Amino acid sequence: MSSLEQTLSIIKPDAVDRNLSEEIKNEFKNNGFTIKQEKKVHLEKSDAEKFYLVHQSKPFYNDLCDYLSSGPIVVMVLEKENAVIANRELMGATNPSDAKEGTLRKKYGISIDKNSVHGSDSVINAQIEIDFFFKS
DSSP: OOOEEEEEEEEOHHHHHTTOHHHHHHHHHHTTOEEEEEEEEOOOHHHHHHHTGGGTTSTTHHHHHHHHTSSOEEEEEEEEETHHHHHHHHHOOSSGGGSOTTSHHHHHOOSSSOOSEEEOSSHHHHHHHHHHHHOO
């Protein structure tokens, strides 16, 4: 059974820096997503650390937080049937060299670290991540 879902998407600093935000937003729209909310923000490292808390025990945590706070990002709430899975399929594998042709990370990603986009990995995390950026 399919249902209308929301998921969080982030256009990461490497893609914003290369002026790819509009192109990536169009990819979402062309794949049936509605952008319900969006804003451009520049996170402090402390906020990136809170956002990526789930990865705190991993060796890449500090680099991940440095990177997410290294420049402006575009955060969006995307809506579509089964949005979480659909967005993850559209993004492609974490490592752009492993990602399928036509996926966002294959097209725009530079490396496993600078892979241009983030998307929530579950419906529960999507709500947590949306609240992180859009809770009033």
